[in-house]
Amino acid sequence: LHALWQIGKDRDLRLHGAHLDHALRGSSSDADAAFVARTFEGLGIPYTVERADVSAMRRRERLSPEDAARRLRHGLFARVADQQGAEAVALGHTLDDQAETVLLPLLRGSGLQGLRGMLPCTFRRSRDGTRRVALLRPLLRVTREETEAYCRARGLTPRHDPSNLEERYTRNRIRHRLLP
Numbered sequence: 001l002h003a004l005w006q007i008g009k010d011r012d013l014r015l016h017g018a019h020l021d022h023a024l025r026g027s028s029s030d031a032d033a034a035f036v037a038r039t040f041e042g043l044g045i046p047y048t049v050e051r052a053d054v055s056a057m058r059r060r061e062r063l064s065p066e067d068a069a070r071r072l073r074h075g076l077f078a079r080v081a082d083q084q085g086a087e088a089v090a091l092g093h094t095l096d097d098q099a100e101t102v103l104l105p106l107l108r109g110s111g112l113q114g115l116r117g118m119l120p121c122t123f124r125r126s127r128d129g130t131r132r133v134a135l136l137r138p139l140l141r142v143t144r145e146e147t148e149a150y151c152r153a154r155g156l157t158p159r160h161d162p163s164n165l166e167e168r169y170t171r172n173r174i175r176h177r178l179l180p
Contacts, residue, residue, distance in 0.1 A: 002156060004090060004138075005043050017047035018080045020073045022054045024065065025163060035159050048080050066171065082127045088134040093118055096144040100174050107174075 001017065008015055019036040021029050033049050040047035058068040077089050093101075102117040122135045139147060151158050167173045 001039070001043070001045075001092075002154065003150070005045065015045045016080065016084045016086065017045050018077055019047070019049045020069075020076045021049065021051040022069050022072070023051050024054055024069070025161075028162060032159055032161070048076070050076055052076070066169065078124070078127065078133075081133050085131075086133060087131075088136050090136045090138055092139055093137045094139045094142055094144050094147055096175070096179075098140055099179060100171050103174050103178065104171060107170075 001015075004013070004015060007013060017036070017040045019033060021033040023029055025032075033051070037047065037049055052072040054065060054068045054072060057063065057072060058065055061068065061071075063071070080086070081089050098117050102115055106115055118137055118140060120137050120140050123132045124135060125131070126133055148158070150156075163169070164172060164175070167176060
């Protein structure tokens with residue numbers, strides 16, 4: 001977000017932020033949403049923050065918590081992109097996320113399509129079908145360590161999701177046990 005904001009100051013780049021509170025971690029989730037709102041306000045970026053009941057969708061659709069959260073999050077991004085007439089949605093996935101994304105299906109026995117991982121750019125149609133909206137992953141070749149160094153160099157203090165440390169989630173076990 002900060003890098004896009006920096007780039008946008010010198011160009012005609014109109015940003016609108018979006019954050020989905022998954023309502024999974026109680027007061028920690030609330031604090032994340034407040035942090036995000038303060039960040040957008042501090043940068044002068046208009047934003048949308050919504051809350052969704054991931055647990056209810058998970059039970060209703062019989063999904064993992066991660067899948068339910070991702071579907072709800074992407075639904076919010078699509079709605080906001082349509083409302084704003086956005087040409088693109090930028091996501092914050094890093095090279096570390098890509099490694100985890102490739103290893104997950106490998107461990108499950110996926111075919112080649114599942115091993116592809118995330119692409120730097122994909123497209124979807126707007127809800128009314130009149131426009132193509134790019135889904136961009138500009139940090140896909142940047143490590144988490146490099147993003148943290150960028151933050152330190154600029155005096156930025158990101159929040160860390162404590163659930164990323166819980167090894168009950170397969171992605172976290174890959175992150176903490178397999179990748180090292």
